[in-house]
Amino acid sequence: MDDELAISVRGLRKAYGDTVAVAGVDLDVRRGEVFALLGPNGAGKTTTVEILEGFRRRDAGEVSVLGSDPARPAADWRSRVGIVLQGTGEFDELTVGEVVRHFAGFYADADDPDKVVERVGLAGKAKARTHTLSGGQKRRLDVALGIVGRPELLFLDEPTTGFDPEARREFWELIRDLAAAGTTIVLTTHYLDEAEALADRVGVIAGGRLVEVAAPNRLGNRQEALATVSWRTPEGALESVESATPTALVAELAARFGGEVPGLTVTRPTLEDIYLTMIGHA
């Protein structure tokens, strides 16, 4: 096992009956990295992550998470892995403070529960029963329970679904703090901007396969993608050319028109264009 790797996956497969959810995934996540698993609903994100979390059995493949097989983890493995599940497990009758304190008690080296509550922005709600929290506040409580044990590796399954934009920004700050402190983070999301804002690398998963793994700005060879140069001919028709050398083309057009080129635009595909192409082709 490579010590530099927090997660190593080879040939992971999982089917539910005839439905193949994960069809051969290879994946490495380095220690200290923020890795985003991006994909549409039903792509196999949650199945993959829940196998890594030790909640589901795999049909085939090799999986190592912090040096352990999640299906047969080492004794202290659970205390090194923090998990924020997609669905919230609610403790209606307890207060935020009580729940976080109780979960802190499961860890030998837990963080101060009051500080954790403050860190996720629930200090004002510490004495509130959990059923009185809003959806976004419940999600913060989930995160508090995921980080109270000071995990080396934190899984976040669609953590910001249902957040308003401001709550999402605050949540991103929290994730950046954790990453800066050295926590390895694996998050699933179907928000492109979230992957782009947080992740060092993004894995795009579609149809149970990892279509591509790259830094967000290099996804789909975005850097090298052909630029589209468009302008209007003197007759008013729209002309478009895909070009690897748009600057030269624009210079040539400028010479041809003797100055301003009418209706000139130069565009490259957005991350979203690339993503949609990728999952469309999967």
Add this chain to the structure above:
Amino acid sequence: MTATMKPAAPAAAAPARRRGPVALALRQGRLEITQFLRSRESVVFTMGFPVIMILIFAAIFSDEIAPGVSYTQYFITGMIATGLMTVSFQNLGIWIPIERDRGVLKRYRGTPMPKWVWFAGKVLMVVAIGVAETVLLLAVSVALFDLDLPGTAAKWLTFGWVSVLGVTACTLCGIAISSLARTARSGSAVVTPVALVLQFISGVFFVFTQLPSWMQQVAALFPLKWMCQGLRSVFLPESFGAQEPAGSFELGRVALVLAAWCVVGLVLCLTTFRWTTKRDG
């Protein structure tokens, strides 16, 4: 003396300390009891049910089942047994599917908590609520209906072991049957009919020996009948033993059947318990 003691470590550098198993179980039990007591419906219906039933029974059957022995003295045994079954079998059979459906169990599985601690918490909750409810029932019955409490240490001892074995069997069966419910809502649909039928055929609402004999034989397969029978030996005069189906209170068989159900329940729990819902794959 203090001179030989090491200075206290600053809080921030406190050594990593894992709680012992007993401490873990106790705090889990405390959490379960807190959750139970804060849920008003649980408290009212689980704790109040046997008391309400004994009030109704005492009002209906106000005369004596035999000279000097009131009907209340007979039915208290069924009410204690049914109360213990409610707090263990029904309570767990209904609540565990809800917790499973909400993802509470899955959340616990994601922590380093040893699995058994969660079960220990449930057992502590059942025992605490069971004791409180039985004491309440006895207190009400003594105050209002002149119930005679057991007069000898031997009878209290029998009361103790019948209750412990009965609650253990019902707790394990409650945990086991919780896995039959596919959703949060179906828990009570699964458990309530089972409990109700057992109450009718096990001599909780009727004098057991007045039931048809085939019904008595069906009831004898399940724990509730034996809990009631064991408790009758505690609350009724010795002479009543002759009226039991076998001509005695058969305490040996009571112990045997209840212990057998503990084993069956435990095996079912270990083999069928699910921390996640079926749709979780």
